[in-house]
Amino acid sequence: MWGSSLGALLILLYVTSPFLVVFFLLVFLSVRRGRQAEKLLNTSKKRLAVAEVLWLMLVASIWTAVNVSSLSWIPAGVGDPALAVPAAGEQVLEVEAFMWGYNLSTTTLEAGRPVRVVAWSTDTLHSTGIYSPDGELLVTLMLMPGMREQVLLTLEPGVYTLRCLEFCGDGHAFMSAVFTVAGAGGG
């Protein structure tokens, strides 16, 4: 198990490294900036203090505006009661997540009919990212224990992959499953 823990740690480091680099760069720049500001303080203390508050307000408003305006683009299926009952013609794919794998109610679906993915976790926090046959991340469902998430998809024929995108322990990196969408006529 030590080997897979190390693997998971390496993947975590790999994924977070760009953020760490940016973080330390920002820390470095702000420390340097702070030293420069100290020299100026003697002459323009008040003006700097005002500029600092204005700058903070500007950054805070930009941060809030960007986050709020991009909320609708988050590809997450939330527990929408309107989606609770599958409509006629829909296919249902049930996804049960556990440490560390998925149980799928079926591994073969038909193209041309909407697929309702209903997913939940039986133990801890997981998620499921659904990847198209060419590796594009189509949707992410966050799976909190005790909650069901669903999303309605229209899928082209091909082999789709589910992967857990929420670090959930030792076997996280290997937590995946596949299902096939067959073309019309069972091809």
Ligand SMILES: [Cu+2]
């Ligand atoms: Cu996981």
